[in-house]
Amino acid sequence: MxxxxxxxxxxTFPDFTASxxxxxxxxxxxxxxxxxxxxxxxxxAYEENGVVSNRRWKQKTTKNDIGLYRERDGGSxxxxxxxxxxxxxxxxxxxxxxxxxxxxxxxxxxxxxxxYVENAMSTLVTLTQDELALVVRFLHGxxxxxxxxxxxxxxxxxxPFHFLGYKFxxxxxxxxxxxxxxxxxxxxxxxxxTRSRTGEVLGYHIMxxxxxxxxxxxxxxxxxxxxxxxxxxxxxxxxxxxxxxxLGCIDVAGWLIKPMAQxxxxxxxxxxxxxxxxxxxxxxxxxxxxxxRRKHDIRRGxxxxxxxxxxxxxxxxxxQTERKSMFRSTKVAPCLICGHSAxxxxxxxxxIFVSSSDGLLGKLVKVPVCSRCTMTANISYYEQQLRTQQxxxxxEEMAFQPMQLSDRIDPEGSLSxxxxxxxxxxxxxxxxxxxxxxx
Numbered sequence: 437m438x439x440x441x442x443x444x445x446x447x448t449f450p451d452f453t454a455s456x457x458x459x460x461x462x463x464x465x466x467x468x469x470x471x472x473x474x475x476x477x478x479x480x481a482y483e484e485n486g487v488v489s490n491r492r493w494k495q496k497t498t499k500n501d502i503g504l505y506r507e508r509d510g511g512s513x514x515x516x517x518x519x520x521x522x523x524x525x526x527x528x529x530x531x532x533x534x535x536x537x538x539x540x541x542x543x544x545x546x547x548x549x550x551x552y553v554e555n556a557m558s559t560l561v562t563l564t565q566d567e568l569a570l571v572v573r574f575l576h577g578x579x580x581x582x583x584x585x586x587x588x589x590x591x592x593x594x595x596p597f598h599f600l601g602y603k604f605x606x607x608x609x610x611x612x613x614x615x616x617x618x619x620x621x622x623x624x625x626x627x628x629x630t631r632s633r634t635g636e637v638l639g640y641h642i643m644x645x646x647x648x649x650x651x652x653x654x655x656x657x658x659x660x661x662x663x664x665x666x667x668x669x670x671x672x673x674x675x676x677x678x679x680x681x682x683l684g685c686i687d688v689a690g691w692l693i694k695p696m697a698q699x700x701x702x703x704x705x706x707x708x709x710x711x712x713x714x715x716x717x718x719x720x721x722x723x724x725x726x727x728x729r730r731k732h733d734i735r736r737g738x739x740x741x742x743x744x745x746x747x748x749x750x751x752x753x754x755x756q757t758e759r760k761s762m763f764r765s766t767k768v769a770p771c772l773i774c775g776h777s778a779x780x781x782x783x784x785x786x787x788i789f790v791s792s793s794d795g796l797l798g799k800l801v802k803v804p805v806c807s808r809c810t811m812t813a814n815i816s817y818y819e820q821q822l823r824t825q826q827x828x829x830x831x832e833e834m835a836f837q838p839m840q841l842s843d844r845i846d847p848e849g850s851l852s853x854x855x856x857x858x859x860x861x862x863x864x865x866x867x868x869x870x871x872x873x874x875x
């Protein structure tokens with residue numbers, strides 16, 4: 437039997453639990469990275485009035501109101517930061533990749549995207565395999581593997597966006613992996629909220645390569661370790677508009693020719709800015725799972741049926757358009773998220789994440805979603821939590837519950853797929869309606 441390189445067999449994974457001393461070092465190390473990033477953001481936003489200095493930065497490319505720049509005085513910023521982190525580098529082998537990720541010329545990314553800071557942060561907090569697989573798949577496309585190795589600090593009701601821990605992911609090769617090898621990254625992740633010197637609330641997301649000695653050597657699996665340092669800050673610039681600021685460096689290593697290496701770096705960097713788009717997909721997936729759990733509990737008698745009617749499917753639940761009129765028929769289809777019928781004007785195909793049979797990876801599929809559910813998925817995280825808490829007080833979903841798609845309910849109500857079968861969500865929806873595709 438031919439061995440599959442990825443996903444890695446989880447049964448052979450060692451223990452990645454951090455000691456108390458390692459935990460404290462990771463906390464202090466991440467805090468210093470955050471302080472430097474916030475300081476540079478304040479310089480850009482307040483002292484330079486949001487204008488990128490041509491003396492310090494050379495523009496590389498732009499995409500959708502977001503610009504990517506490269507430091508002109510190569511390595512000057514990273515050298516200073518590396519000196520400040522020298523104590524950690526000497527003390528812990530864990531931080532040995534730091535110099536390689538900070539000394540090369542720093543990349544600067546700035547721009548805006550539609551959405552809310554809290555929605556971006558809620559999306560980035562990935563505690564389970566399913567959540568991480570969803571986000572990595574959405575941001576980076578085809579991935580060979582990913583995983584949460586160890587959580588040192590997780591979110592709480594008062595700090596819902598807080599996370600400190602180890603993760604990894606492996607990107608799929610654009611060609612035969614024996615020719616152009618995969619790239620993998622083992623990193624320390626730190627997320628949460630902080631405040632600027634003017635009192636503005638900022639979201640932050642730090643991904644810094646680390647050397648975990650117990651992590652397996654993947655060279656025999658045609659994968660090369662990429663060195664990564666990406667430090668993001670998110671600011672609510674206006675209602676429904678988020679400013680993104682990033683400092684970082686990505687060394688994809690290996691024998692990639694320079695143009696191809698640059699393309700990979702740009703794809704990864706710009707891919708990370710899609711986190712605000714990903715928030716809709718993550719929330720719709722959560723809503724679909726909640727809907728299936730409610731149906732399952734009602735069938736099992738664990739929950740009283742709510743006083744709501746899905747109708748007979750003859751009219752749109754949003755605009756009340758009848759299925760048939762005198763001159764033409766209107767195709768009404770059920771929304772996968774809530775079960776109510778919706779006409780073509782009041783529904784659209786949206787992506788949700790479907791877990792794989794082994795619970796490790798998964799795939800994004802397009803399903804019909806009514807406009808009401810789409811609007812609900814895009815409201816502010818805080819408004820979502822308020823609604824969830826109101827439901828919780830009446831015995832429904834609890835707030836701050838991690839998404840666990842792999843906890844399958846039954847063949848009727850599961851969101852899963854088999855490697856040997858067609859893509860499908862086993863629900864009362866025709867398969868033809870789906871398109872595979874301050875902490």
